[in-house]
Every structure is written in structure tokens, then in C-alpha cells.
Amino acid sequence: MATMPNSTTATNPPIEIPPIVAVLVGIFTVVEGEFQVLLIQRSAAPDEGKWAIPGGGLQPDESLDHAATRKLAEETGVTDVFLEQLYTFGDLDDQTSRGSVAVVYFALVDHDRVRLPERTAWQPDWFGMGDLPVLALHNERVLDVARQRIINKLQYTNAAYSLLPAFFSLTDLQSVYESILGRRLDKRNFRRRMLASDLLVETKQTATMGRHRPARLYRFAARQPVEF
């Protein structure tokens, strides 16, 4: 947004130093029952050596959504996943005096589709959300907001489609929910609710996962965000 009323009161800053705008993407997954986030170890000040949510500058004439999509692809190679704006923070960086604004997105990805980039610096890695390293730039606050938002989204959207392969069992799906919510769910109630939601389509396939009865496989009716 460009020119606006320069100021309506007496307080008119003489020269405005334009703040830096960064777009961050919190990338989340569930692996073997653990809710995880992808973090990058910073190789420069501020907070060198600490871990942070990946992000970067907004390119000229690039939309915010586009920047987030691009960042996600750079870090994981993945596209076409659940990706949504989370919140904008204006005070993550205490050091910079010119002001900095971080527009944060979050993405849910199927861990098996991710290919982490090979780098010497700014190396990314997965961390359990209950087992985080020392974070840079007040990223704890960002992750708290993200976790709560993801929990909410699971309740009334099909966001989980983005965390699972195309075909999956109801047990797989329930495990994803339990990992993120941080509590056990009742199997019968969970299945009833999911099947009643019309989000899932039963397939003819089954999968044998051990020396026991094979599980029927389902897929999501839509692989785009849908509410229910």
C-alpha cells in the first residue's frame, strides 16, 4: 500500500527508513508419531548458530504467497501443499534499529516427499516440536502461534491431506491427528467422524503392515483446502 495520509497528528517522522520485509515459512510434518518442524541453523548475525524458521527477502513485484511458495520449494522441493499465512511479526529482531517485519506462513508437508538441500551453511534439519533447540529471533513465539493454528485447522479442515501420502489407512490418519494434538483419540469416534465428513474416499486397496489384518486404504476427496 503506497501513499497514505502522511500523518494526521503533529508526530510526523522527518525521514522514514523503510523497514526490511522478510517472508518466513514454518514447515511442519509428522514422522513416526512425532510432530516436527524444519529449522535452519543461522550462519550469520544476529543469533548466529541458533536455529530459525527459514525465510528470506521479498523480491520486487513478488506477491507474499509467491514468496512463501518459492521459499517452501527451495527448502523442500515440495509444491501443492497446505500453505497459509499465519501472522505478521514486527518485533522478532531486537537488534536492527531500522525496524523489521516478518510475514510468516506455515506449510504442512509429507515428510517422504521432502528433499532437503545440500549446503555447507544455513543447514536445515527436522526437530520435534517438544524437543526444540535454542531458537533465534524469538522464533518460540512464532512456533507457539503456528502450533495452535495447526491444531485448530485440523478440527475443521482437511489440512491433514498435506501430511500424508495419497493413500493411507485410518490408523495412519488418526496417528497424525494424535501427534499434533498431543493426546490420544478414541478410534471408533475418530473413524465415524472422519467418514461422516465426506472428506475421505474409500479405495479398493488394502495394505499389510505386519502380521495382522491388512488395513483398508483411503484417499482425500480433495487435495486442496476444504472446510467441514
Added chain:
Amino acid sequence: MATMPNSTTATNPPIEIPPIVAVLVGIFTVVEGEFQVLLIQRSAAPDEGKWAIPGGGLQPDESLDHAATRKLAEETGVTDVFLEQLYTFGDLDDQTSRGSVAVVYFALVDHDRVRLPERTAWQPDWFGMGDLPVLALHNERVLDVARQRIINKLQYTNAAYSLLPAFFSLTDLQSVYESILGRRLDKRNFRRRMLASDLLVETKQTATMGRHRPARLYRFAARQPVEF
């Protein structure tokens, strides 16, 4: 947020022109059964003469919340109301090529407490949400998002405290809800739900509003945001 991985792929912009950051505040109220928004008539390009959500630049070292609070006070004189970040738009201004980012907040105010500033240009005025003028800078999109968010917030928070005076009747409260939701509600169900929520406190006062039975007055238990 300051320095980040400069870029992990080949696409490294040579020189970044930092985008402009504006903080906008959508200011909403309900007057005589109409859901209204405060808009300002632009007196300069782009979109001169069209109406827009008030806003302005982020001052150096100012937090986003602070900028929003300041803007709200400048336009209405009101503080201590429901004020919350809505969404950040990166593409409201088509004209500027350097990129512009608008961090939008929304506020709910009691119309009777508002004092509009006296100005010759950038004059503010109230508009019914169903009767909007020609808007600048794709502000229709912003108002759509805001309306939906406010509707949602009414369902599970006490946000309405910010739209009413300290003491009010249940009929007043219901009228506010109906104006924003855009539909009539059942009186008995509404009252039961509100009273069961523990958000309201019955007072000993009543108010006579015409030649009929006076209404019992209530107040909100908390005049800060609370969920229920």
C-alpha cells in the same frame, strides 16, 4: 527479521529495493442496526478520490500493534477496544513497482465514543457495509476478509463488548449480533446462550426505552478479549 539465507537457489536479486510497509486499521461499528466501517477519502494518487481503509507508515522502532493502536487513536480518539491483526496483503497497490506490504488490523468501536478528526483532506466518514462507495487499492478484498473474521469472532469471543456502552440490554446486544451476522436470531436461544456463557453480569439497573416494560441492563464481565 534481518539477514536470512541470501538465497539458496540461483535466483539472487542483484539489488533489493525495500518494499513500503503500511499499517492499516479497519474500524467497525454498529449504529442503529447497521454494520458500518470508517473510510477515508484519498486526496492523492493512487486512486485519488476513492475511499480507503485508514493507515499509514510504520514508524522506526515502532511495533505493529503500537502503530495500529496509534492509527486508531488518531482517527477516532478511542483506545482500549478490541483490536487485532487481520491479515497482511502484499498486492493491494498495483501501481507501485517497488512492492508494498499492508499489515491490516481491525478494531471494533462503540460509535458514541468516537470523535472524528476535523480535516480538509483525507476526510473520514462512516459507510454501511452493504452500501460501500468506490474503494481504493482493492480494499473490497480487505473488507471481505474483515467481515468474515468479525463474524467468526462474535461466535466464540466477547468481542461485542467493544461495540457497546458499559451497560446495555440483551436486546441491544442481540441487535449488534444481528446487524453484523446479517440475519435475525431467536430471542430465547440468544439470551440463553449469552447468559450461560458467563461473559455477562446482570446489574440491578433497568432502562426504560419507550412506553413498554423497561429492560434489565447487563455489563460484560471482562472488557478484554475472552474466548468462550
Added chain:
DNA sequence: TCAAAAGTGTTCCACTTACACCCATGT
């Protein structure tokens, strides 16, 4: 006494919750 808004209960339905056993398979 009348007009006008305030105030009040009950029924039905849909959804959530709690809970325990049989089924199909591999070894």
C-alpha cells in the same frame, strides 16, 4: 385499555463421548 418491547420453557434432533469385543492375517 392498548400498544410495544421485555421476558420466559419445552421438545426435538444431531452430534459428541465413553466403552469392549470379534476379525483377518503372518509367523
Added chain:
DNA sequence: ACATGGGTGTAAGTGGAACACTTTTGA
């Protein structure tokens, strides 16, 4: 045959939605 996870039904409780009449006041 047995160990393992897959799969299934029912009853009780809770919350939302629909619906109409009596009460209190001012004129």
C-alpha cells in the same frame, strides 16, 4: 495357536434450533 493391529455398535449426555405466550410499562 497365538500375537497383533484392523474393524465395528450402542447408550447417555450435551448443545443447538424451533416455537408462542405472559409481563410490565407509558400514553
